[in-house]
Amino acid sequence: MSTLQMTAPCIFGLESVLAGELRRMGAENVQAENGRVFFEGGQDILIRANLHTRTAERILLVLGRFRATSFEELFDAAYALPWEDYIGRQDAFPVKGWSLESALHSIPDCQRIIKKAVAKRLGNAYRIGWLEETGAVHQIRFAIHKNEVLLTLDTSGAGLHKRGYRQNSMEAPIKETLAAGILDLAHVKAEDTLCDPMCGSGTFLIEGVYRALQIAPGLRRRFSVEHWGWVPRAVVQSERERALSMIRRDAPFRAYGFDLDPEAVALTEANLKKAGVSGRVRVQKADISRFSPEQMTAVVCNPPYGERLLDLEQAQMLCRRMGEVFTAGESRYYIINPLERFEELFGRKADKRRKLYNGTLLCYLFMYFSEKRR
Numbered sequence: 001m002s003t004l005q006m007t008a009p010c011i012f013g014l015e016s017v018l019a020g021e022l023r024r025m026g027a028e029n030v031q032a033e034n035g036r037v038f039f040e041g042g043q044d045i046l047i048r049a050n051l052h053t054r055t056a057e058r059i060l061l062v063l064g065r066f067r068a069t070s071f072e073e074l075f076d077a078a079y080a081l082p083w084e085d086y087i088g089r090q091d092a093f094p095v096k097g098w099s100l101e102s103a104l105h106s107i108p109d110c111q112r113i114i115k116k117a118v119a120k121r122l123g124n125a126y127r128i129g130w131l132e133e134t135g136a137v138h139q140i141r142f143a144i145h146k147n148e149v150l151l152t153l154d155t156s157g158a159g160l161h162k163r164g165y166r167q168n169s170m171e172a173p174i175k176e177t178l179a180a181g182i183l184d185l186a187h188v189k190a191e192d193t194l195c196d197p198m199c200g201s202g203t204f205l206i207e208g209v210y211r212a213l214q215i216a217p218g219l220r221r222r223f224s225v226e227h228w229g230w231v232p233r234a235v236v237q238s239e240r241e242r243a244l245s246m247i248r249r250d251a252p253f254r255a256y257g258f259d260l261d262p263e264a265v266a267l268t269e270a271n272l273k274k275a276g277v278s279g280r281v282r283v284q285k286a287d288i289s290r291f292s293p294e295q296m297t298a299v300v301c302n303p304p305y306g307e308r309l310l311d312l313e314q315a316q317m318l319c320r321r322m323g324e325v326f327t328a329g330e331s332r333y334y335i336i337n338p339l340e341r342f343e344e345l346f347g348r349k350a351d352k353r354r355k356l357y358n359g360t361l362l363c364y365l366f367m368y369f370s371e372k373r374r
């Protein structure tokens, strides 16, 4: 099996988490950069990465990486790549991407030039003057940063945060990939009892069960590469069977979710059902003021920030309340929040804090370890 070069974009701050995930699943030459991780492997790793990574936004096949400061350079380098190895004579190949701090800054122009170069290459390879583009979609993605161009094919299709369990969403849900990254940083294990006392739509709870029971988050969905035809069906089948055989149904893991809003409680219950993990989680309407960490080994929480939900004063009040009820002891706490003065409001200095982006908003993950670990 020949080696493929791949890259996976991720949320800023989760690069090392994603690199760890990829290494553990057998990817080679794993290298983290700002907002993405490069890696290598065969077709099995390509399918495995799509099925199993919890923090990757998508899995991209790297076609080329080169410097370009003019449209001629961009066209020539894009034309020189073996697009026909992946894109069939009838396939569709839309182009999208971004450019930052580069001479080639016009996105529509870059799109047009890359499209032209690939079309010319495919036309020559297939000896046809007109490309129908009625077949499987091969989304080309470009990323240009400081004049370095990365050209890729998107093997995932819909972003990997779309696990297929959350059709209903509330106003400020945390992205599945960010929730999974926080659970990784919290070292949530099969033996843990997890709690999210402001569970919203239940993302932490579902991702927690998936992680603890080793349920691959991509098992309930398909990926673009499965429609392309060049990865044999047997490879996809064997990777899906491998993923199913890894599930640890014997794990003692349990989770509890609370929320003040009865609609959030109902939504979490509906999402748990869709995700097939209702049996592991109990959800109840409750105010954070009444929270007790007894029996909870890991507590994760994404309180309202005072932007979309509540005003700033109410949000700050909640941080104070959390500080009162999240008492030091057996439990460990992981709270994501944008407030610089969170620790002051909470009343204790975090054992560790880490920058993480929630969408475009710079946040911190405040980590409080259990007494035992401190």
Ligand SMILES: C[S@@+](CC[C@H](N)C(=O)[O-])C[C@H]1O[C@@H](n2cnc3c(N)ncnc32)[C@H](O)[C@@H]1O
Binding pocket: 170, 172, 173, 174, 175, 197, 198, 199, 200, 201, 202, 203, 204, 258, 259, 260, 261, 264, 286, 287, 288, 289, 302, 303, 304, 305, 309, 318
């Ligand atoms: C940002 S949302 C959490 C989103 C959640 N992580 C998700 O993925 O859907 C904050 C949640 O806190 C809840 N909340 C606000 N004040 C609360 C309180 N005093 N006690 C418990 N829950 C509260 C809100 O109803 C809302 O569902």
